[in-house]
Amino acid sequence: MLIVACVKQVPDTTQVKVDPETGTLIREGVPFIMNPYDTHALEESLRLKDKYGFRVAVISMGPPNAEVTLRKTLALGADEAILLSDRVFGGADTLATSMVLTGAIKKLAEKEELGIVMCGRQTIDGDTAQVGPGIATRLGCSQLTLVDRIEEVDIKAKTIKVRRKLEGRHEVVSAPLPAMIAVLREINSPRYPSVPMRLEAEDTSIVLWDNKVMQMDEATIGLQGSATQVRKIFSPERAKGEILGGEADKPEDSAKLLITRMIEKDLLSL
Amino acid sequence: MAKEPKKIKRPRGTARLIPGKCIACGARCQAECKFDAITMNEKGEPIIDLEKCTRCQRCIKVCPVEAIEIYYTPEEQKILDELAKQKAAKPKPEPEEEKEDPRLAKLKEYKGVWVFTEHTEGKPAEVSWELLGVGADLAKARNVELCSIVIGEKVEHLCAEAFAYGASKAYLVDDPVFHYYRTESYYRAFCYLIEKYKPEIVLIGATGLGRDLAGAIATSLQTGLTADCTGLSIDDKGFLLQTRPAFGGNIMATILTEFTRPQMSTVRPHVMPLPAKDASRKGTIIREKVPLKEEDIAAKVLEIIGDEKLDSVDVAAADIIVSGGRGMCNTENYKILQELADELGGVVACSRAAVEAGWMPLERQVGQTGKTVRPKIYFAVGISGAIQHLVGMQDSDTIIAINRDKQAPIFEVATFGIVGDLFKVIPAITNYVRERRKQKVGKAG
Numbered sequence: 066m067l068i069v070a071c072v073k074q075v076p077d078t079t080q081v082k083v084d085p086e087t088g089t090l091i092r093e094g095v096p097f098i099m100n101p102y103d104t105h106a107l108e109e110s111l112r113l114k115d116k117y118g119f120r121v122a123v124i125s126m127g128p129p130n131a132e133v134t135l136r137k138t139l140a141l142g143a144d145e146a147i148l149l150s151d152r153v154f155g156g157a158d159t160l161a162t163s164m165v166l167t168g169a170i171k172k173l174a175e176k177e178e179l180g181i182v183m184c185g186r187q188t189i190d191g192d193t194a195q196v197g198p199g200i201a202t203r204l205g206c207s208q209l210t211l212v213d214r215i216e217e218v219d220i221k222a223k224t225i226k227v228r229r230k231l232e233g234r235h236e237v238v239s240a241p242l243p244a245m246i247a248v249l250r251e252i253n254s255p256r257y258p259s260v261p262m263r264l265e266a267e268d269t270s271i272v273l274w275d276n277k278v279m280q281m282d283e284a285t286i287g288l289q290g291s292a293t294q295v296r297k298i299f300s301p302e303r304a305k306g307e308i309l310g311g312e313a314d315k316p317e318d319s320a321k322l323l324i325t326r327m328i329e330k331d332l333l334s335l
Numbered sequence: 336m337a338k339e340p341k342k343i344k345r346p347r348g349t350a351r352l353i354p355g356k357c358i359a360c361g362a363r364c365q366a367e368c369k370f371d372a373i374t375m376n377e378k379g380e381p382i383i384d385l386e387k388c389t390r391c392q393r394c395i396k397v398c399p400v401e402a403i404e405i406y407y408t409p410e411e412q413k414i415l416d417e418l419a420k421q422k423a424a425k426p427k428p429e430p431e432e433e434k435e436d437p438r439l440a441k442l443k444e445y446k447g448v449w450v451f452t453e454h455t456e457g458k459p460a461e462v463s464w465e466l467l468g469v470g471a472d473l474a475k476a477r478n479v480e481l482c483s484i485v486i487g488e489k490v491e492h493l494c495a496e497a498f499a500y501g502a503s504k505a506y507l508v509d510d511p512v513f514h515y516y517r518t519e520s521y522y523r524a525f526c527y528l529i530e531k532y533k534p535e536i537v538l539i540g541a542t543g544l545g546r547d548l549a550g551a552i553a554t555s556l557q558t559g560l561t562a563d564c565t566g567l568s569i570d571d572k573g574f575l576l577q578t579r580p581a582f583g584g585n586i587m588a589t590i591l592t593e594f595t596r597p598q599m600s601t602v603r604p605h606v607m608p609l610p611a612k613d614a615s616r617k618g619t620i621i622r623e624k625v626p627l628k629e630e631d632i633a634a635k636v637l638e639i640i641g642d643e644k645l646d647s648v649d650v651a652a653a654d655i656i657v658s659g660g661r662g663m664c665n666t667e668n669y670k671i672l673q674e675l676a677d678e679l680g681g682v683v684a685c686s687r688a689a690v691e692a693g694w695m696p697l698e699r700q701v702g703q704t705g706k707t708v709r710p711k712i713y714f715a716v717g718i719s720g721a722i723q724h725l726v727g728m729q730d731s732d733t734i735i736a737i738n739r740d741k742q743a744p745i746f747e748v749a750t751f752g753i754v755g756d757l758f759k760v761i762p763a764i765t766n767y768v769r770e771r772r773k774q775k776v777g778k779a780g
Binding site for chain 1: 355356358359360361362363365366367371375377379397399400455460515517518519522542543544546549550551553554555557558559560561562563576580581582583585586587588589590591592593594595633634635636637638639641642679703711721722723729732733734735736739741746747748749750751752753754755756759760762764767768771772775
């Protein structure tokens with residue numbers, strides 16, 4: 066039975082800075098990484114592989130250089146890595162992205178029975194958490210998001226039992242396979258690749274599926290297949306505040322000024 | 336022999352990338368180019384092949400950050416100016432009437448603003464009421480009804496509450512199959528209602544449950560969904576303008592769903608203000624039966640485990656928050672923040688750095704990966720103000736930043752700032768508050 070783990074290569078948004086003069090992004094020197102949430106999805110897939118004997122295929126939609134990230138997944142123990150890359154896939158919103166990913170999953174499922182589609186909760190560049198549910202809905206399979214523990218998989222009965230973390234509580238849910246599972250970061254700590262595995266991954270070729278292979282209707286993918294349009298992108302406006310005390314001032318004076326100002330503005334009543 | 340004046344050829348110019356503007360949005364320009372003239376470099380920026388480029392300008396129109404332009408050399412610009420002069424001399428042709436896109440015509444039957452009422456077995460999530468506040472503004476701008484969607488078992492009481500917060504109609508689906516939230520039953524019921532009544536806008540809270548539901552609905556209906564909106568408004572053509580942080584909050588994007596309906600957005604709790612409650616307001620309840628039986632739903636909720644409340648403080652609900660970051664140095668030092676919080680009737684929160692260092696529990700974290708808060712007063716103490724933190728607290732009414740580094744970005748969002756040593760400034764504030772209180776008691780006595 067097959068697990069398809071979905072990963073995305075993203076810019077490390079924690080290292081992106083904004084130029085205070087021009088308000089534009091400074092992307093120079095910002096590294097591309099595997100989306101941190103997806104590292105946990107991959108790890109969970111590999112744990113299920115070790116425990117139940119699943120085969121793990123990793124798919125990623127992105128530019129040709131996303132191959133670097135896919136190679137890492139092979140070094141960690143994935144059995145197969147497929148890059149979904151074509152200019153007609155570009156400019157996709159979450160709806161068009163889940164379309165291409167689902168197309169690839171269906172193609173893999175033609176040859177081997179699909180058990181689980183494993184996703185990270187969300188990506189750090191898009192932050193939508195919409196692609197996982199999109200895949201589940203398109204496949205018509207069970208949708209289990211916010212999973213912080215996989216209790217058990219019954220391969221014979223084709224069911225899965227997971228724990229989901231909701232606001233203020235957890236719930237244990239059972240659902241039939243195939244299932245789309247979106248995991249939280251708490252679920253596990255990802256492993257590190259061993260040196261021999263890393264060397265082996267260097268020599269393994271990454272399979273490329275472009276739209277000649279995928280044969281998707283161009284009206285349903287990429288920019289054309291996107292239901293949302295970005296009208297504009299801009300820097301957040303920030304109102305300048307008032308500095309009430311500097312390094313040279315006595316802390317007592319700064320404190321006094323702050324409290325006085327807050328009382329004046331009716332923010333505090335003392 | 337008099338030669339006819341040579342016709343001036345209009346210069347084509349050069350399509351080029353304006354340095355520093357591209358944000359690597361995901362190759363929209365390349366996808367839009369019909370002539371295969373654009374390739375992307377390693378950084379995700381376009382390289383334009385001028386041999387293939389026809390100057391059709393489609394890439395320029397699709398670029399969300401205006402990073403591509405047609406450049407003319409000074410000579411070319413001169414010719415252009417000359418042509419413009421000649422054109423200005425001629426009488427202007429009547430402007431063509433703008434034709435409406437035929438795709439838009441069929442969207443007109445969609446009317447009304449819907450807000451999903453999230454609840455846990457009948458206990459409402461406050462974000463549902465917050466959304467009725469912004470929903471009312473949108474409904475007014477569109478001159479349509481504001482409706483609440485209530486799905487569950489024994490949840491009729493939520494309709495009355497929705498009316499008190501501004502809804503004028505509630506669609507109620509009440510059946511034991513909806514006792515627990517399950518994606519399949521809820522999204523199918525919701526899609527059933529949307530297909531029957533055709534709303535133009537659907538708002539859902541960006542909670543774990545809401546995001547789970549919204550993603551399934553939007554995919555099923557093949558419509559646009561924008562996550563975590565921080566601004567919602569209607570433009571002059573009647574479209575919903577959805578503004579949200581992008582790239583980890585470093586920039587803002589305004590997003591539209593032009594050709595499909597409904598236009599769907601999720602909004603995080605505490606991003607929109609809670610509207611005033613008026614229990615005297617009434618509305619109409621429309622009861623709906625959805626053809627769904629328990630046998631149809633494959634997922635089963637086996638067990639609910641209540642989280643043991645190790646930490647009963649809900650930072651998201653507090654009016655005053657005293658929040659500490661990396662500058663606090665250790666767990667012990669949070670005591671001085673607790674003292675100030677106690678004095679003001681507030682709670683202590685923290686930034687991601689403090690959680691990662693193990694000084695504070697995750698439940699207290701404010702920011703993109705923690706909670707979004709909008710208290711009346713937010714003290715940011717020893718917090719530099721990484722964008723991940725700012726997106727979680729920048730809507731607070733008053734922000735007070737205390738930091739040693741006067742360059743720290745937190746000062747850019749602060750209402751009041753004090754540059755200095757927090758270990759001296761915080762106790763000084765606490766002491767002064769105490770002093771003022773004493774004086775007042777003294778005067779009163």
